[in-house]
Amino acid sequence: MQESCLLEGIKPLYEKSMIEAKERMDNLVKPIGSLGKLEKMAIKLSGITGELYNHITKKAVIIMCSDNGVCEEGVASAPQIVTATQTVNFIKGVTGVGVLARHNNCDLKVVDIGVNEEIKHSELINRKIRKGTSNIAKGEAMTREEALTAIRVGIDLVLTLKKEGYNLIGTGEMGIGNTTSSSSILIALTGCSIEEAVGRGAGLIDEAFEKKKKVIKKVLEVNTPNSKDPIEVLHKVGGFDIAGLVGVYLGAAKYRIPVVIDGFISAIAALIAYRINNITKDFMFPSHISMEKGYNLVLSELGLEPILDLSMRLGEGSGCPLAFNILEASTKIMNEMSTFEEGNVDLDDYKGLWEEKI
The missing domain is CATH 1.10.1610.10 (Nicotinate-nucleotide-dimethylbenzimidazole phosphoribosyltransferase (CobT), small domain)
Structure with missing residues (x-):
């Protein structure tokens, strides 16, 4: 590409x-x-x-699922297998976003863009780049070409959904360890401090939280990503899930479909898309204020205001169906x-x- x-x-x-x-x-x-x-x-x-x-007639949340090699460093509170387990659970509709999507009459489009396991399911969109990124504490997450391929996955999926009649989309993700990648991206792009960017993710205890911050410091020292080159930042310290969502935001702008941001990880992808092309932010609607540290910094960079404040920090795209309802109300x-x-x-x-x- x-x-x-x-x-x-x-x-x-x-x-x-x-x-x-x-x-x-x-x-x-x-x-x-x-x-x-x-x-x-x-x-x-x-x-x-x-x-x-405007009439919102067909809605979908795109969930990019991928594993992160940095889990080797013990930065996550859950085992890596949870990525694959939850990927299947999204399709079953038994996760938080699944329940909220069903309640608000919208579909889930679940994408395997880099899960470490082989998942076979008729409703899974298989766009696997490879089985997870490399350990960013030891070197770059992916090649530049792999990052561009993952971005293309997101762009092409938006075009497919547009052809199928969808006219409102949301962004979700699943990938144990992806808050480590997201915090690393935020620091690399903005120059903010580790204290400002790093949160506890799914709920790290104090000792593991301090370890996570040390790992992120090492990640940035090992990779030295160029803040002026968002693709370099992405391929050096990002994840396939984030890269796929970057493509979704670019595709939403290209094909003129409103796109809703969920939490911290999907907001990081929005920031990269914005750095690639600043027009993209005009097509974005942040769903809610995430409780994850660093989220408000991202929205400040984007110059966008969230629609809701429900003290949520689940991710998955869970804020999107709720925001869809408000956007529909605005059209009414x-x-x-x-x-x-x-x-x-x-x-x-x-x-x-x-x-x-x-």
């Missing part, structure tokens, strides 16, 4: 459509701005699609509320009533 292809076909939001959407939103029967973020979301959706009236506001004219409301009388209540 040629790296120049990562920039092809990605164009800014449709400004004319956003102006038209803002004008209608401001003329709906309500005080201007009174529906807060719902208004901004509806306007942004118009900028993505070019349509004033635009599509189904009346303007003052449509509702035969005299604007001067309405203003007087509102001022009285204040």
